[in-house]
Amino acid sequence: MNMSAASERLVVIGGDAAGMSAASQARRLKGPGELEIVAFERGHFTSYSACGIPYWVGGDVEERDQLIARTPQEHRARDIDLRMRTEVTEIDVAGQRVRARDLDSGAESWTSYDKLVIATGARPIRPEMPGADAPGVHGVQTLDDGQALLDTLARTRGRDAVVVGAGYIGVEMAEALINRGYEVTVVNRGSEPMSTLDADMGRLVHEAMEGMGITMVNDAEVTKVLTGDDGRVRAVATQDAEYPADVVVLGIGVRPETSLAKAAGLPVGQHDGLLTDLAMRVRGHENIWAGGDCVEVLDLVSGQERHIALGTHANKHGQVIGANVGGGYATFPGVVGTAVSKVCDLEIARTGLREKDARRAGLRFETVTVESTSRAGYYPGASPMTVKMLAERRTGRLLGVQIVGREGAGKRVDIAAVALTAGMTVEAMTALDLGYAPPFSPVWDPVLVAARKAALKVRAS
Amino acid sequence: MNMSAASERLVVIGGDAAGMSAASQARRLKGPGELEIVAFERGHFTSYSACGIPYWVGGDVEERDQLIARTPQEHRARDIDLRMRTEVTEIDVAGQRVRARDLDSGAESWTSYDKLVIATGARPIRPEMPGADAPGVHGVQTLDDGQALLDTLARTRGRDAVVVGAGYIGVEMAEALINRGYEVTVVNRGSEPMSTLDADMGRLVHEAMEGMGITMVNDAEVTKVLTGDDGRVRAVATQDAEYPADVVVLGIGVRPETSLAKAAGLPVGQHDGLLTDLAMRVRGHENIWAGGDCVEVLDLVSGQERHIALGTHANKHGQVIGANVGGGYATFPGVVGTAVSKVCDLEIARTGLREKDARRAGLRFETVTVESTSRAGYYPGASPMTVKMLAERRTGRLLGVQIVGREGAGKRVDIAAVALTAGMTVEAMTALDLGYAPPFSPVWDPVLVAARKAALKVRAS
Structure with a gap:
């Protein structure tokens, strides 16, 4: 029998696409009298389009806030108790509670849950090499990353940019930097760009990029970031050569952010992503769901699990989780691995x-x-x-x-x-x-x- | 046992998409020593894109010949005995032969067949009304029609054009005439343009067309074409009003051209199109195939037969017929009724x-x-x-x-x-x-x- 007066509490870890879609969908199905929703987000923003960052950096999108689908205030207006700049540091599965730290005050406290949604996203792969943390070296996963990169572009007004990685983030950032007037070199470990394609098709991308004036360096690994007297990046070195760089963008890819989940003993797969059932429940756990960039998904063609960090999947996961948490029924059957991107035209x-x-x-x-x-x-x-x-x-x-x-x-x-x-x-x-x-x-x-x-x-x- | 030295003769009636695709595909599978192919076309052209005519009239496509996928000469170079300007006037099913008339000389002769392909296409619906045949009134089904219309446009340099019909040909012709600088009025029997859509969606097309400066007259039937002293069109009249017109384009639609087939006793359906099996054989006839605009197709969603005149279907039919005639195997399972068109943007x-x-x-x-x-x-x-x-x-x-x-x-x-x-x-x-x-x-x-x-x-x- 359902009790009223907030008989249940849902805790959501992560305030981006999957987490907040789940929270919003659950709220649509259950009012605040039935379900209390507490969401933790360690950053400054909620529900934004990370996929849009290259276009903001490149100038196609003028304002950062255009990338934000729903602000913290908007979520709160829907009766979601959203705690910004608050990082969950531990999940106590047996005790049905999470410990969270206010990143500004440093204060920690426990919050109990009846139902838990893990939407901790992915973390960028940062190469282990000298100089990787030098000023002028940027990732592009978050809005803060994008702003920092734009600050560097405004400050350096340089000529040379190096993009490390030639996957979809790499090629999209190459376009963004071309649009900003840089000479762009893309350094790529693989034999051709876009390793999500076969090499014969990647070759076509390679040729087109060169036609756009982008220098493609394939079969090359960045071994070192070289800095100038001011401590800022001035070049990157591969095993064979050096490439001048006023700015370096890392677009190597991401891994599921599952350290919290693993520490709590939750099951992860071969790609280090959480494993769920078709209703997006973490396997073996009746009251824990997970979705977005921190989970593995079933590839319906190969029958194997994959990790795909893509906003469209995260949104679908959130909808499915929210429906199930809210007492409805929905499933995410898997993916076929569709991706589309562009570099210039x-x-x-x-x-x-x-x-x-x-x-x-x-x-x-x-x-x-x-x-x-x-x-x-x-x-x-x-x-x-x-x-x-x-x-x-x-x-x-x-x-x-x-x-x-x-x-x-x-x-x-x-x-x-x-x-x-x-x-x-x-x-x-x-x-x-x-x-x-x-x-x-x-x-x-x-x-x-x-x-x-x-x-x-x-x-x- | 197969005999060589042209043991079989295939006769094809109609030299456009379905007929010539069938002939070409059959030729790919069987050489001239195995299969003689005779094709009759009453017009001046083969294998052209009728769907492209509005874009040629509108000036997006510069030359008529760009619309021709394969010329008579090219077909003949592939050992197809193509007889242009030759109209088949009778099919003798029992005698396995067709009678054809050379339209220039008037000479008639019989040609026997082992296998027959009927690809007689469609004929435009011409309204029965006074003045429908006046100079300046044009259909747009054939390349000859397109040339005649372009001649009228060049001659009149008029201001006002009326398009009768607001289906896809009508709206495409409205765009073409806008591009040529005309004031365009579209007179439409239905309550909204694009009756292939529900009226609520047609309403959106209506509003957009008016935004482009096209005058839409719905719920109106053209009752008369009015001519001037020179005998040329000067206006069209509906039950309610008159619309000045230097040129009139009829885009009312088409019907299957099956008079020949019906006279031969071949089966047609509710839409007057030939009925075939899944291999595109005319029902009840082992050695007669039909495809393109002269047949009805199964709608896989409704389970009912439809008539759809569309080049993409005609090409598919031709491929299937050619494969089967050539000793291979292929079927055309039916359609789901997809269509796409545009009017300006x-x-x-x-x-x-x-x-x-x-x-x-x-x-x-x-x-x-x-x-x-x-x-x-x-x-x-x-x-x-x-x-x-x-x-x-x-x-x-x-x-x-x-x-x-x-x-x-x-x-x-x-x-x-x-x-x-x-x-x-x-x-x-x-x-x-x-x-x-x-x-x-x-x-x-x-x-x-x-x-x-x-x-x-x-x-x-």
């Missing part, structure tokens, strides 16, 4: 498995790569697009799609994302009834061209 | 069932309409988009989606097209892993926002 998209993912999953497959255009060839603005498709041998099941092109290329990956979710074969995809008109597509959409070629290859395999 | 898309389609199919459903944006709200160029979604009661199966918006709106309909093909529920759609980055989408894609709202409504139904 180059659009880059992927979904499903790369060749190495498919091999790791034990799959045999065929690959095809086709060139097509975004619109009918005769229509103004038709731009070339390369589509790579992987299909399982024998069954012909779609396994993955990668797209590199210009305007109109990126979001075409959604066609494949839905087809992957539905378990479609490439043969079935050839009959897909996709939107056609000359300003929107060739008469055979590029994804269909790839599907036709893949279907032929599967038949012959 | 307004993008209009639909897939699946409208409300009246769903009712006609005996379905009960919920509808939702949401407003969202094409990109993250803070990203430059984010433009508003309205998404309407229909879902079946109880099962929650997606039934249809309509989208009206600006750049980035139209091709989002593909997400729904694939989901419809896969029979997804709106609940399942809420978890779709669609491409997200601020330049491409809000963190919840507009289609997901609609799916979430629809899922809530289905649960409550």
